Amino acid sequence: MRAQHTTHSLPAFPIYSCAFISDDLLVAGGGGGASRSGIKNKLRLFRISVKRKLESLAEFELDKDEDAPMSMAAHIESRTIVCGINSAVAKLQKGENENCRKFLIDSGDEFKFTLLGTRGTISPGNAEDYQRLSVLSNDAQFVAVGSEREVTSYKERLATMMLTSKVQLTLLSYEGLSPVARPILVSKGEIYDATLSATHLILATSVNLLVYALPATLRSRGKEKDAIIDNLHTPIDSLPDLQLVKILDVPTISSIPVGATVTFRASRLHPSDVNLFYSVINVTLPRAPKAKTAKKQAYILKWRVSTADDVSFSAILEGSRKISEGSLTCFDVSPNGKLLAFGVSDYSLGILDANSLAPLLSILKAHEFPITALRFNPSSKLLVSGGVDSSIRIVAIPEKFGGLSWSVTILIMLAILGVIFAVMLSRA
Numbered sequence: 001m002r003a004q005h006t007t008h009s010l011p012a013f014p015i016y017s018c019a020f021i022s023d024d025l026l027v028a029g030g031g032g033g034a035s036r037s038g039i040k041n042k043l044r045l046f047r048i049s050v051k052r053k054l055e056s057l058a059e060f061e062l063d064k065d066e067d068a069p070m071s072m073a074a075h076i077e078s079r080t081i082v083c084g085i086n087s088a089v090a091k092l093q094k095g096e097n098e099n100c101r102k103f104l105i106d107s108g109d110e111f112k113f114t115l116l117g118t119r120g121t122i123s124p125g126n127a128e129d130y131q132r133l134s135v136l137s138n139d140a141q142f143v144a145v146g147s148e149r150e151v152t153s154y155k156e157r158l159a160t161m162m163l164t165s166k167v168q169l170t171l172l173s174y175e176g177l178s179p180v181a182r183p184i185l186v187s188k189g190e191i192y193d194a195t196l197s198a199t200h201l202i203l204a205t206s207v208n209l210l211v212y213a214l215p216a217t218l219r220s221r222g223k224e225k226d227a228i229i230d231n232l233h234t235p236i237d238s239l240p241d242l243q244l245v246k247i248l249d250v251p252t253i254s255s256i257p258v259g260a261t262v263t264f265r266a267s268r269l270h271p272s273d274v275n276l277f278y279s280v281i282n283v284t285l286p287r288a289p290k291a292k293t294a295k296k297q298a299y300i301l302k303w304r305v306s307t308a309d310d311v312s313f314s315a316i317l318e319g320s321r322k323i324s325e326g327s328l329t330c331f332d333v334s335p336n337g338k339l340l341a342f343g344v345s346d347y348s349l350g351i352l353d354a355n356s357l358a359p360l361l362s363i364l365k366a367h368e369f370p371i372t373a374l375r376f377n378p379s380s381k382l383l384v385s386g387g388v389d390s391s392i393r394i395v396a397i398p399e400k401f402g403g404l405s406w407s408v409t410i411l412i413m414l415a416i417l418g419v420i421f422a423v424m425l426s427r428a
Contacts, residue, residue, distance in 0.1 A: 003351075003361050005395040006052040012039050015386030017134075018373040019074035019081055021105055024048050026384060027081055028373070028392065029069025031062070034086060041068040043083070043103065045111055048382065052394040060103070060113035065089050073136035073143055075174065076378055079105045080116065082143050082174070084131025097122050099131045100145050102177055119177035121170040122147045136174060137196035138271065142218075143174045144201065146191040169194060169203060171242065180218055181242050184210075193266040193331075197274055199310045201242060204267035209279060211246035213311045246313045250281060253299065253320055259286040265298070266331035270354070275305045277315075278340060278354075282327040298328040300340060300357060321357040323350060329370045334380040339397070341383050343371025349385055349393070366393050 015030040026046045032039030043060040062068075067086035074081045080102060087097045098118035106112050122129045133146030146169040169184040169191055189207035196202075203210040217240060250262045261284040270276035279301045287294040302319040326346040333340055333354065340352040349366035352359055368389035375384050376397075383395040 003363075003395050003398055004052070005363060005366075005393055007366075007391055007393045008054040010044075010390045010392060013042070013044070013390050014039065014068075014388035015390070015392065016068050016070050016372050016388070017072035017083060018375050018384060018386050018392075019072045020375060020377045020384075021074050021076055021079045021081065023377050023379050023381070025057075025105070026375075026377075026392075027072065027074065027105065028386060029072055029083055029085075030386070030388075030390075031068040034065070034067045034089070041066055041085075043069055043081075043113055045105060045113070046392075048377075048384075048394055052382075052396060054392060054394065058105075058111035058113065063088060067130055070130055071132055071134040071145075073134040075136060075140045077140070079107070081105070082134050082136065082145075082177075084134055084145065086130045096120070099147075100134075100143075100172065100177060117177050119172060119179075121145050121168075121172070121179075121183070123168070133169070133191060133194060135194045135196065137198075138269075139198065140174050142180065142196060143172050143177075144194045144196060145170050145172065146194065146203075171201065179236060179239055181215065182236060182239050184212070184242060186210075189263075192264065193268070195267050195269045195277065197269055199307065200245075200313055202267050202269070202277060204264045204279060206263040206265075208250070209248035209264060209267055210244060211248065211313045211315075212242035213245045213313070214242065215240040216310070243311070245311055246315070248303075248315055251301065251317045251320075255322065256283055256297075256299075257285060260284060265328050268331065268333045271333060271335050271337045273337065275307075276318075277303050277305060278331075278333060279303065280328050280331050280342070295325065296327045296345070297322055298324045298326065298342070298344065300331075300342070300352065302357060319357055321352070323352065323359075324348065330372065330374040330385075332374045332376055332383075334376040334383075334397075335378055336380040339376070339380065341374055341376065343374050343385055345370045347371070347387075349374075349383075349395070351383070351395075351397075361395075363393075363395070367391055 013030050017029040028044050031041030041062040045058040047055040065088035069083040069085050071084040082102050097120050099122050100119040102116040104114045129147045131145050135144045171181045173180050189205040193204040201212045263282050265282045266280040268278050281299050283297040285295045299322050303315045304318045306314045324344040326344045330343045340354050347367050349363040351361040367387035369387050371385045371387050373386035385393045
């Protein structure tokens, strides 16, 4: 079954982040960034109709010289979002950066954005860094935010994938945006993604996957402990460390030739199976003689996790699939755990069966530039992609995608054909 999809143009609104706050309400963040392009940086709220129409409901325009919302995570029950927005240059020069911001999307008489709180997680003096990563834990207790090195143009952002020489990840309480552990400093590679379980944090860097155990004080938190953790005056030095318990290097895959450069790009836990997670690797093949550029590929990896206790962690590669002849730019897992979606640097969009990794859908030329934001809605019936081409594409997920894997569908079709063939033979 072919999926129906619709593209919506949003003039002068390059998109860098998005998140659903209900099945039909989407928040998108975008704009011209920190550069003086004349394009305003905003948060915008849209309603998506049954027929995939896009209705603008509200917007929140950021102050002059502030950056675009470069990352976003949403808590559906409270209709709140956390996003990464760098403060104005004048504040950055003073070492003041309210880069992590929490908003309520209020739907009283009319929809509006209300700022609930801010938190600075980027070290003073790093005026070129920004919050590229915002990831909410499944229980909405924590939000992980990671910093990256700022670049000045769309072309640089897409080409360099936000390279940095030293980055950090900070784990905050979602309620008060207070640090709950000492920041993780990464001096080798770049932070690209993170995912949180009840006991562990998996940090995807370009070099490897770093698995940290959450301290016992964070795994069993009562209301009294919440109040202590959300104390804004708690010294960083008094907070617990996140214990590094496992390092997962890039696995050996037979189809990747020797000499290829392989980097991790994303990592996501399965939403309901705590023993399963996915990661993505981008591959740069050795450049062929006389070739101007090296060819690129992307693979999705399926890992099976084993934990003897709340600290130990081991993972075995259960499956892998090459998904494109280009680098992956974004990745998402459907809330029902049945689908994987990805955007590629060749502007294409794809969906896989989460169990078999079999391809279910491919949309070529989904955008005019590489996809920068990708999200399923809570019911897993819609997939939305956004790009710096100032457009949003809405994909309606066929019901059979959520019910049967493509491989199972093929087996059923073959069985039906077999029965028909047997009947025809018996009548011959």
